Amino acid sequence: xxxxxxxxxxxxxxxxxxxxxxxxxxxxxxxxxxxxxxxxxxxxxxxxxxxxxxxxxxxxxxxxxxxxxxxxxxxxxxxxxxxxxxxxxxxxxxxxxxxxxxxxxxxxxxxxxxxxxxxxxxxxxxxxxxxxxxxxxxxxxxxxxxxxxxxxxxxxxxxxxxxxxxxxxxxxxxxxxxxxxxxxxxxxxxxxxxxxxxxxxxxxxxxxxxxxxxxxxxxxxxxxxxxxxxxxxxxxxxxxxxxxxxxxxxxxxxxxxxxxxxxxxxxxxxxxxxxxxxxxxxxxxxxxxxxxxxxxxxxxxxxxxxxxxxxxxxxxxxxxxxxxxxxxxxxxxxxxxxxxxxxxxxxxxxxxxxxxxxxxxxxxxxxxxxxxxxxxxxxxxxxxxxxxxxxxxxxxxxxxxxxxxxxxxxxxxxxxxxxxxxxxxx
Amino acid sequence: xxxxxxxxxxxxxxxxxxxxxxxxxxxxxxxxxxxxxxxxxxxxxxxxxxxxxxxxxxxxxxxxxxxxxxxxxxxxxxxxxxxxxxx
Numbered sequence: 001x002x003x004x005x006x007x008x009x010x011x012x013x014x015x016x017x018x019x020x021x022x023x024x025x026x027x028x029x030x031x032x033x034x035x036x037x038x039x040x041x042x043x044x045x046x047x048x049x050x051x052x053x054x055x056x057x058x059x060x061x062x063x064x065x066x067x068x069x070x071x072x073x074x075x076x077x078x079x080x081x082x083x084x085x086x087x088x089x090x091x092x093x094x095x096x097x098x099x100x101x102x103x104x105x106x107x108x109x110x111x112x113x114x115x116x117x118x119x120x121x122x123x124x125x126x127x128x129x130x131x132x133x134x135x136x137x138x139x140x141x142x143x144x145x146x147x148x149x150x151x152x153x154x155x156x157x158x159x160x161x162x163x164x165x166x167x168x169x170x171x172x173x174x175x176x177x178x179x180x181x182x183x184x185x186x187x188x189x190x191x192x193x194x195x196x197x198x199x200x201x202x203x204x205x206x207x208x209x210x211x212x213x214x215x216x217x218x219x220x221x222x223x224x225x226x227x228x229x230x231x232x233x234x235x236x237x238x239x240x241x242x243x244x245x246x247x248x249x250x251x252x253x254x255x256x257x258x259x260x261x262x263x264x265x266x267x268x269x270x271x272x273x274x275x276x277x278x279x280x281x282x283x284x285x286x287x288x289x290x291x292x293x294x295x296x297x298x299x300x301x302x303x304x305x306x307x308x309x310x311x312x313x314x315x316x317x318x319x320x321x322x323x324x325x326x327x328x329x330x331x332x333x334x335x336x337x338x339x340x341x342x343x344x345x346x347x348x349x350x351x352x353x354x355x356x357x358x359x360x361x362x363x364x365x366x367x368x369x370x371x372x373x374x375x376x377x378x379x380x381x382x383x384x385x386x387x388x389x390x391x392x393x394x395x396x397x398x399x400x401x402x403x404x405x406x407x408x409x410x411x412x413x414x415x416x417x418x419x420x421x422x423x424x425x426x
Numbered sequence: 427x428x429x430x431x432x433x434x435x436x437x438x439x440x441x442x443x444x445x446x447x448x449x450x451x452x453x454x455x456x457x458x459x460x461x462x463x464x465x466x467x468x469x470x471x472x473x474x475x476x477x478x479x480x481x482x483x484x485x486x487x488x489x490x491x492x493x494x495x496x497x498x499x500x501x502x503x504x505x506x507x508x509x510x511x512x513x
Binding site: 149150173174175176177178181184187257258259368370372373375376377378379 | 448449451452454455456459460461462463464465467468
């Protein structure tokens with residue numbers, strides 16, 4: 001009986017790994033083919049220039065907030081159509097003062113101060129406070145450690161000409177990548193995830209994901225959806241699915257690029273990924289059935305949506321498959337499982353790079369003209385082993401939280417130090 | 427069953443070699459990074475291509491054309507009498 005159960009678990013896990021592997025091959029080939037033979041996009045209405053509100057949630061970001069606000073003053077989008085709202089969320093450092101200084105000299109920059117009583121309840125809560133003040137037709141979001149291209153607003157908002165587009169997502173690029181091995185590996189993950197994965201999902205009409213920053217929404221849609229869900233750890237993924245379930249789509253704009261400061265040590269990496277994993281799993285529990293039942297999603301969107309929702313369960317499943325496989329080899333097992341045993345390590349290695357496998361990252365780096373960084377790809381094996389532990393812990397924590405009915409209302413924020421400033425030349 | 431000694435020796439030697447081959451490029455790149463990152467994303471400012479400026483003889487353009495001022499004086503005299511030709 002136990003042997004049969006282990007066999008089923010093993011075969012199910014292996015089948016899922018192969019499905020994800022095939023998905024990533026399709027993504028990679030799609031982007032390679034489209035790069036060689038680009039499809040002409042619908043002519044853009046260059047006169048389309050809606051009013052835009054930019055939300056910048058910031059809590060204790062004195063090292064980076066000035067850099068971003070300075071960039072806001074340099075944006076090429078007409079300033080009379082811009083509203084920049086800095087949400088100083090109960091900061092205990094000079095974040096609010098720096099923002100006020102910019103506000104004095106630039107009328108389109110506003111500062112929303114939240115004290116310890118009203119603020120400090122998480123990014124989603126801060127964003128909702130900013131949303132109440134926003135007046136623009138389009139609402140864009142930037143984290144405080146980001147540093148966008150000067151024409152990024154034009155690039156992002158032009159997609160809203162299409163009334164079916166409810167949200168857009170640009171491409172984050174790691175600024176401090178040369179800092180150490182962690183920032184280099186994060187860079188590789190970002191290249192695979194955005195240059196190939198997001199791009200392919202957009203090209204194939206699947207579900208590109210809104211990442212919570214370097215992107216935005218139609219304000220009317222965001223308000224209709226009730227704003228950002230404050231009970232979610234990853235309110236961005238939650239909104240992605242809400243947008244699709246409401247009958248709109250998310251558009252990925254690969255040429256709208258923005259620098260970000262990546263985590264620079266394994267502890268911070270653990271905290272960030274643990275939050276992402278837990279939040280993603282939360283969203284999966286919330287939306288999986290809705291995606292299956294939705295009449296507004298077509299079959300391929302449903303398949304991609306479910307694979308996307310389950311992506312953080314895969315490292316956990318890899319661990320389960322490994323132990324099931326070892327047990328089956330040590331004890332009695334059928335010939336089928338013996339024959340399939342070799343697939344586990346193959347799938348395991350193919351999934352290296354966590355959510356973008358090695359070949360996808362390699363092609364992404366190649367398309368970016370980055371051949372030398374590909375030499376680091378084997379090191380992603382260690383990042384993946386680390387992610388197995390992170391996701392397993394996140395899964396167990398989520399189960400415990402479900403049982404204990406715990407909710408989240410804190411900023412699980414990454415500390416930013418302004419590293420990589422030397423690369424910002426203009 | 428006695429394991430094949432040759433096979434064991436080959437495996438013992440092959441595993442470190444395999445690990446070395448897999449990770450050596452990564453260690454080389456970490457030790458002496460030659461990657462040009464981070465990716466440059468800023469809008470390009472149009473610049474004059476300095477490589478072609480030597481083809482443009484800006485400084486001595488009058489000398490090169492052997493500009494003849496007497497020709498202009500002759501033309502000026504002709505233009506002065508033009509109105510008197512009007513009927």
